[in-house]
Amino acid sequence: MAESRSSSCAERSLFARIQAVVRRIPRGRVATYGDVARMVGLRNGARTVGWALASLPGARATPWWRVIRSDGTIAPRPGAGEQRRRLVREGVAFHDGTVDLTSHAWRSSR
């Protein structure tokens, strides 16, 4: 295989791919960084996903707030409070500051 990881038919930057995946998350559901990473083709690129979301130009229509940690907690970053507020507003149930992934973990059909 000549292709390494990039330079393929759909040469979309990880940036665009990650955004696309995050946009696919239905309202009232959440996904973890590791899950999103796998959806874009990375096995352990959870950090890469964080990098992409952190680099978001302006969020636009990217529901970054639907992306949380694998523990069901929210990253300790400025705006985490708002993130939790948005999730709650969408119908996500929090349990002692933790999202109930058992009920809200979004499973993409790959």
Next chain:
DNA sequence: GGCTTGACAGCAT
């Protein structure tokens, strides 16, 4: 070219 940083995940202590 290589080192550092970053919205992480998983395992060991």
Next chain:
DNA sequence: CATGCTGCCAAGC
């Protein structure tokens, strides 16, 4: 249950 270290991927300097 809390803390620490390592592994992985990409961008910035």
